[in-house]
Amino acid sequence: MGRNAEAAIIVAASMLAGFGVALVNFAKGGSVDAQVGLTFMVFAVAFGTLHFSMRAFAPRATPLLVPPVVALVALGFFQIYRLEPSRAGLQRWWLLIACAVASLTLALLSRGTTSILRRYRNLMLVVSTALLLLPNLPSDWGFPLRGLEVNGSRLWIVLDLGVTAMQFQPAELAKLGLVIFFAAYLADHQKALREAHRRLGPIRLPEPRQLIPLVLAWGGSIFILVWQRDLGASLLLFAGFVLLLYAATGSAGYLAAGGMMTVSGAAAAAYLFDHVQRRVTAWLEPFQHYADEGYQIAQGLFALGTGSLSGAGPGLGRPDLIPNASTDFIFAAVGEELGFAGTVAVLAVYSLVMAVGFGISFRSRDTFRKLLAAGLTFVLAVQVFLIVGGVLRIVPLTGITLPFMSYGGSALVGNLVLVALLVQISHEEAT
Amino acid sequence: MNGPIRRIAAGMFLAMFVLLGGLTWYQVVRADELRDDPRNPRPALAERGKERGLIVTADGTVVARSIIDPTDPRSFVREYPEGETFAHLVGYSSFLVGTNGLERAYASDLRSRRDLTISDIVAAILGRDLRPNSIEITVDPDLQRAAFQALGANRGAVVALDPATGAVLALVSTPSYDPSVLLGDDAAEQWEQLLTTPSQPARDRATQELYAPGSTFKTVVAAAALDTGAAVPGTTFADPAEFQLPGSEATIANANELPCNDGQSATMLQAFVRSCNTIFADLSIQIGAADIGITAEAIGFNRDIGFEWEVPEAVWDTGALANDAAALGQSGIGERDVRVTPLHMAMIAAAVANDGIAVSPHAVGRVFDADGNTVEEIEPAELGRAMTSETADILTQMMERVVTEGTGTGAAVPGVRVAGKTGTATGTGEFSNPWFIGFAPVDNPTIALAVFIEGSEVSGESASGGSFAAPIASELIEVWLAS
Numbered sequence: 045m046g047r048n049a050e051a052a053i054i055v056a057a058s059m060l061a062g063f064g065v066a067l068v069n070f071a072k073g074g075s076v077d078a079q080v081g082l083t084f085m086v087f088a089v090a091f092g093t094l095h096f097s098m099r100a101f102a103p104r105a106t107p108l109l110v111p112p113v114v115a116l117v118a119l120g121f122f123q124i125y126r127l128e129p130s131r132a133g134l135q136r137w138w139l140l141i142a143c144a145v146a147s148l149t150l151a152l153l154s155r156g157t158t159s160i161l162r163r164y165r166n167l168m169l170v171v172s173t174a175l176l177l178l179p180n181l182p183s184d185w186g187f188p189l190r191g192l193e194v195n196g197s198r199l200w201i202v203l204d205l206g207v208t209a210m211q212f213q214p215a216e217l218a219k220l221g222l223v224i225f226f227a228a229y230l231a232d233h234q235k236a237l238r239e240a241h242r243r244l245g246p247i248r249l250p251e252p253r254q255l256i257p258l259v260l261a262w263g264g265s266i267f268i269l270v271w272q273r274d275l276g277a278s279l280l281l282f283a284g285f286v287l288l289l290y291a292a293t294g295s296a297g298y299l300a301a302g303g304m305m306t307v308s309g310a311a312a313a314a315y316l317f318d319h320v321q322r323r324v325t326a327w328l329e330p331f332q333h334y335a336d337e338g339y340q341i342a343q344g345l346f347a348l349g350t351g352s353l354s355g356a357g358p359g360l361g362r363p364d365l366i367p368n369a370s371t372d373f374i375f376a377a378v379g380e381e382l383g384f385a386g387t388v389a390v391l392a393v394y395s396l397v398m399a400v401g402f403g404i405s406f407r408s409r410d411t412f413r414k415l416l417a418a419g420l421t422f423v424l425a426v427q428v429f430l431i432v433g434g435v436l437r438i439v440p441l442t443g444i445t446l447p448f449m450s451y452g453g454s455a456l457v458g459n460l461v462l463v464a465l466l467v468q469i470s471h472e473e474a475t
Numbered sequence: 476m477n478g479p480i481r482r483i484a485a486g487m488f489l490a491m492f493v494l495l496g497g498l499t500w501y502q503v504v505r506a507d508e509l510r511d512d513p514r515n516p517r518p519a520l521a522e523r524g525k526e527r528g529l530i531v532t533a534d535g536t537v538v539a540r541s542i543i544d545p546t547d548p549r550s551f552v553r554e555y556p557e558g559e560t561f562a563h564l565v566g567y568s569s570f571l572v573g574t575n576g577l578e579r580a581y582a583s584d585l586r587s588r589r590d591l592t593i594s595d596i597v598a599a600i601l602g603r604d605l606r607p608n609s610i611e612i613t614v615d616p617d618l619q620r621a622a623f624q625a626l627g628a629n630r631g632a633v634v635a636l637d638p639a640t641g642a643v644l645a646l647v648s649t650p651s652y653d654p655s656v657l658l659g660d661d662a663a664e665q666w667e668q669l670l671t672t673p674s675q676p677a678r679d680r681a682t683q684e685l686y687a688p689g690s691t692f693k694t695v696v697a698a699a700a701l702d703t704g705a706a707v708p709g710t711t712f713a714d715p716a717e718f719q720l721p722g723s724e725a726t727i728a729n730a731n732e733l734p735c736n737d738g739q740s741a742t743m744l745q746a747f748v749r750s751c752n753t754i755f756a757d758l759s760i761q762i763g764a765a766d767i768g769i770t771a772e773a774i775g776f777n778r779d780i781g782f783e784w785e786v787p788e789a790v791w792d793t794g795a796l797a798n799d800a801a802a803l804g805q806s807g808i809g810e811r812d813v814r815v816t817p818l819h820m821a822m823i824a825a826a827v828a829n830d831g832i833a834v835s836p837h838a839v840g841r842v843f844d845a846d847g848n849t850v851e852e853i854e855p856a857e858l859g860r861a862m863t864s865e866t867a868d869i870l871t872q873m874m875e876r877v878v879t880e881g882t883g884t885g886a887a888v889p890g891v892r893v894a895g896k897t898g899t900a901t902g903t904g905e906f907s908n909p910w911f912i913g914f915a916p917v918d919n920p921t922i923a924l925a926v927f928i929e930g931s932e933v934s935g936e937s938a939s940g941g942s943f944a945a946p947i948a949s950e951l952i953e954v955w956l957a958s
Binding site: 073234287290291292293294331334342345346347348349350351352353356360361362365379380383384387388391394395398402405406411414415418421422425428429432433436437438 | 518
């Protein structure tokens with residue numbers, strides 16, 4: 045498949061967004077209006093920019109990655125338009141910004157290679173940590189950059205410029221910086237981390253000193269959980285690190301140790317923290333706690349069940365009954381209106397994105413790029429599993445949003461930059 | 476390094492299959508259960524604003540229809556032009572408190588199929604009509620209104636049936652309510668108010684409540700006596716002022732606390748016509764619980780009698796009564812644990828009128844499409860033979876005597892031969908529940924009915940079946956035969 049086929053699919057996927065908006069209009073008794081054309085135009089311009097940036101800066105990159113991403117953004121967008129029409133306009137602006145930032149990433153990296161990122165790994169760590177800490181800034185001081193507490197979690201910063209205020213979740217970018225740092229750190233130290241295990245009978249144990257990075261990462265995750273009350277980011281970053289550690293070393297002991305640390309940390313958190321406790325209750329017994337904790341999950345399941353095989357149709361279900369449908373529960377909203385057919389299609393498209401991501405990693409010869417591509421794909425896949433699994437009661441809800449589909453500007457920017465990094469690696473590793 | 480990454484990738488694709496499994500579980504396996512969960516408002520909300528079919532009587536009286544919403548021309552609102560008169564039969568279709576009555580029983584016909592679901596779109600492409608079907612009910616609107624008026628402020632129910640077909644001619648429960656109050660945004664509060672009103676207007680006394688039938692149950696006992704040969708109308712019984720229940724301190728007396736006849740002996744016919752408890756308690760014990768049970772079950776006790784919706788099963792507990800003669804004596808006069816709905820008692824009267832064959836009651840005559848073409852004709856469904864033809868004949872004569880010279884003279888209609896049986900059952904507190912069941916005209920019955928009053932301050936303490944329920948029956952038979 046070449047670049048022209050890629051362009052054609054991007055145009056088709058952009059039309060899907062406009063078509064979805066039109067269907068929602070019909071369902072509400074409206075007709076084809078400016079929203080339909082505007083949506084198509086914004087998609088075409090945003091992803092067109094990204095596409096032409098790829099032609100210019102990463103011509104040998106795989107053409108398989110961006111089209112499925114556009115399809116996911118399009119499906120998510122018409123659901124956002126259906127649920128919160130007033131926010132859809134803002135989301136369109138964020139899509140333009142996100143594609144611009146992704147294109148800029150490609151342009152900047154084309155001057156050198158992604159190896160620059162490896163060289164600046166410590167800077168990545170410092171910047172990412174600073175970004176993670178930003179929401180803990182006071183929310184009431186005179187400085188225009190402030191922290192913001194939403195639903196008991198400290199994830200947001202507000203840039204208040206007087207005339208206009210902008211909200212952002214810095215963790216969405218920090219997670220990219222941290223994956224870059226992990227990949228670079230592990231590429232540099234993989235030999236040391238792989239060798240010199242202690243043996244205890246048939247079991248190989250890592251040297252205590254080799255466990256230091258693992259313990260540090262765990263400490264960082266606990267910090268996020270306790271001070272920012274962000275269960276999702278905490279779990280995501282730790283999982284990403286442990287998986288990369290295993291990828292770099294091949295030592296299953298790290299997986300086992302990381303798994304045990306996750307379980308013990310989660311158990312302790314469930315025991316100690318009220319906000320984690322409530323999520324566990326909602327996970328285990330949503331219908332018994334229908335009036336309070338369980339309401340959101342129960343409504344999500346009602347939405348999925350009512351949607352059944354073919355769904356109510358775009359704009360014809362009632363996904364608006366689910367609290368936070370456009371962010372955490374957009375998957376259930378899709379399930380109600382597009383049915384099992386729609387949700388299976390969404391999972392299939394995510395699987396395609398994952399397959400392309402892993403393929404880029406497999407074909408990479410450079411250790412850093414191999415680990416970076418793998419790490420970025422892990423982060424995407426773990427997010428999909430955590431939120432879809434949360435909606436389906438396979439794991440507790442963690443407050444993570446569905447990549448590319450959920451409402452939210454910061455996440456869209458972060459995830460499209462992630463795509464740009466994968467695109468750039470595939471370009472550099474192409475022969 | 477590709478090895479571990481490949482293993483992680485494999486694990487992640489496996490995780491995607493776990494998600495797929497979860498989706499299958501909730502969207503396929505448990506989908507119907509989740510959709511129909513009473514806490515899930517989606518199915519009812521989806522119906523809101525949609526056109527529903529008509530509910531009309533055979534003569535064209537509209538009892539439920541959808542009209543274009545005056546505030547939103549793209550939407551429909553439901554209207555119940557007959558209001559509380561038809562409330563319990565027609566029911567309601569409310570997006571907040573659910574559906575009930577025929578609106579519920581015929582929901583799949585009455586609902587619009589313009590849902591834009593894929594199957595509906597396919598149906599539209601294939602040229603199928605997506606407009607809702609309508610239903611035609613068998614009720615006679617004049618009789619229905621007359622029954623509602625006759626019950627007045629009383630708590631009670633009237634059910635009138637066509638004896639040959641089981642078609643409902645009137646079905647009223649009072650006090651009633653206007654179903655249209657359940658259609659608005661404040662439906663939940665209105666519903667709560669109905670539930671907290673002491674007279675319980677939302678309760679369907681005609682088909683959903685079981686009551687002790689009192690002496691109207693003597694028709695079943697008499698049928699059992701005639702069927703088994705335990706007694707004929709002329710069979711004589713001892714005639715004490717009080718019947719001593721065997722193995723018990725308790726006695727059974729007649730309503731006037733006097734012997735049935737002359738204090739020496741009385742016939743079954745006399746006992747039936749004067750509704751003597753003493754002799755029917757005696758007779759019941761002589762017939763036995765099992766043989767009364769056979770007749771009772773033939774006439775629908777302890778089983779589903781078949782109706783548009785589920786009716787609670789009438790109770791005759793042969794097992795418990797077989798070894799308890801005292802309880803059997805009390806049950807034989809329709810007290811103790813014998814329970815039945817007014818709808819069912821009307822069906823019993825209809826079975827006597829219909830030569831002993833019980834026919835399941837039904838209120839819907841046919842389903843027709845938007846062009847008026849019949850989609851489905853509802854055929855009478857026989858429940859079975861309740862008693863021999865001969866027994867039905869004799870019982871009819873006995874019931875006619877009740878109206879000409881017995882406790883049921885209040886049901887008499889000039890120039891019409893009416894058959895019936897009164898009952899005055901134990902109610903709550905100091906109030907008794909008056910009953911009357913019967914049919915007319917005797918030589919060619921066209922109406923069988925049950926009148927039930929739930930005793931309350933409205934009916935007063937002295938209300939008996941003869942003084943209170945029989946006159947209502949008389950009035951309704953007159954209205955029916957005049958039309």
